[in-house]
Amino acid sequence: MDDPYEILGVKRDAKADELKSAYRKLVKLHHPDLNPGKKEAEDRFKAVTAAYDLLSDVEKRGRFDRGEIDASGAESAPERPFYHDYGDAPGGRKYRSSAQFDPDDLASIFGQAFNRRSGGSGAEFSAQGADAYYSLSVSFLDAAMGAKRRLTLPDGQSLDVNIPAGLQHGQILRLAGKGMPGFGKGGTGDALIEVSVAPHAFFRREGRDIHVELPVTLQEAVLGAKVETPTIKGPVQLTVPTHATSGTRLRLKGRGIAGGDQFVTLKVMLPTDEETELDTFLKNWEPHHPFDPRKHMGSK
Amino acid sequence: MKIAAVVALFPDLQQVELTTWIERRFVRPESSCEGEGEWVFHEIDVARVHLIYDLRRNLDVPDDTLPLLLSVLDQLYDLRRKLNAVSDTVAGYPPELRDALMAVIRDGGQADD
Numbered sequence: 218m219d220d221p222y223e224i225l226g227v228k229r230d231a232k233a234d235e236l237k238s239a240y241r242k243l244v245k246l247h248h249p250d251l252n253p254g255k256k257e258a259e260d261r262f263k264a265v266t267a268a269y270d271l272l273s274d275v276e277k278r279g280r281f282d283r284g285e286i287d288a289s290g291a292e293s294a295p296e297r298p299f300y301h302d303y304g305d306a307p308g309g310r311k312y313r314s315s316a317q318f319d320p321d322d323l324a325s326i327f328g329q330a331f332n333r334r335s336g337g338s339g340a341e342f343s344a345q346g347a348d349a350y351y352s353l354s355v356s357f358l359d360a361a362m363g364a365k366r367r368l369t370l371p372d373g374q375s376l377d378v379n380i381p382a383g384l385q386h387g388q389i390l391r392l393a394g395k396g397m398p399g400f401g402k403g404g405t406g407d408a409l410i411e412v413s414v415a416p417h418a419f420f421r422r423e424g425r426d427i428h429v430e431l432p433v434t435l436q437e438a439v440l441g442a443k444v445e446t447p448t449i450k451g452p453v454q455l456t457v458p459t460h461a462t463s464g465t466r467l468r469l470k471g472r473g474i475a476g477g478d479q480f481v482t483l484k485v486m487l488p489t490d491e492e493t494e495l496d497t498f499l500k501n502w503e504p505h506h507p508f509d510p511r512k513h514m515g516s517k
Numbered sequence: 518m519k520i521a522a523v524v525a526l527f528p529d530l531q532q533v534e535l536t537t538w539i540e541r542r543f544v545r546p547e548s549s550c551e552g553e554g555e556w557v558f559h560e561i562d563v564a565r566v567h568l569i570y571d572l573r574r575n576l577d578v579p580d581d582t583l584p585l586l587l588s589v590l591d592q593l594y595d596l597r598r599k600l601n602a603v604s605d606t607v608a609g610y611p612p613e614l615r616d617a618l619m620a621v622i623r624d625g626g627q628a629d630d
């Protein structure tokens with residue numbers, strides 16, 4: 218280690234406050250956390266600190282002046298962590314400034330720089346444009362049947378999006394070349410659109426199959442009937458077999474999405490208004506084949 | 518590391534002063550499940566206490582200027598992390614492109630015409 222007086226730039230008879238002010242001046246210049254790009258700053262800072270540690274200790278300074286110890290006696294200054302080692306690492310994001318700059322800002326900085334380069338030096342820079350992310354919400358039927366939707370972008374432009382039939386909730390559509398412009402000869406980035414599918418009032422989807430619960434009257438359930446049921450492609454006639462109970466599941470082949478089926482679960486609805494004839498009939502009715510619908514549950 | 522151990526690293530730092538730094542969000546140790554006022558200092562937090570200590574004790578930064586300086590420093594480190602990420606990415610690019618980019622970063626801000 219060099220002479221601590223030289224390092225601090227003070228005379229050998231410097232007083233304590235002179236030492237201190239010299240030390241502070243140098244620390245201001247060389248603090249490595251304030252000069253993260255300067256590699257030599259940390260070495261200078263350590264040397265200055267070690268020198269100050271030695272000279273600010275009256276006893277050590279006396280021994281050094283009398284030649285009892287050399288300057289290396291000061292080099293045992295304790296190791297300390299420096300913030301720049303952490304601030305530069307990805308973990309430094311913990312102390313991310315709250316004033317985040319706009320990504321456009323960075324792009325414009327680079328854009329200007331690249332344009333400037335490509336102007337004269339001949340070293341032309343090209344880079345693929347960034348992908349742009351959007352989200353779009355579509356109705357259940359549009360997702361099932363496919364549709365064309367127009368997405369209005371923040372900059373006022375619009376993007377036509379083809380929704381393929383059978384699109385799933387959360388699926389991401391990629392529109393090649395609809396993202397951010399590239400630099401130089403670099404192509405435009407892609408637009409990535411995350412699509413959310415709104416639930417339907419009565420259709421439910423499982424893979425390519427559609428499920429629907431269809432309410433039927435007591436007569437339709439007992440006597441059988443042809444009733445109209447909605448499908449994703451419009452209403453169709455459905456045959457309800459005689460003595461159909463609630464929970465009976467009927468299949469309409471090919472009425473789902475892209476070759477899937479539609480399943481119709483019947484739900485028998487009893488009349489809500491007063492029906493005295495029905496009540497009277499049931500009171501006097503003695504079934505030919507009495508049965509216990511709860512037999513499988515172990516009740517007697 | 519607990520607050521008492523951090524304070525012990527410095528000759529003249531009191532727990533009260535470090536607590537005000539935490540309350541003012543200059544340092545953000547993890548709050549411990551052990552209870553109110555218990556913190557866990559990670560390495561980055563300890564390094565930051567060293568930095569704030571230097572700013573206050575050795576660089577004479579006034580108390581009301583400290584947040585301003587820390588904010589500017591945090592922005593500097595944000596940019597440095599971003600630049601590091603850019604240069605890591607660029608390392609895999611063709612040499613002529615890499616050189617052009619590095620030249621831009623080196624000349625940064627100085628008009629070259």
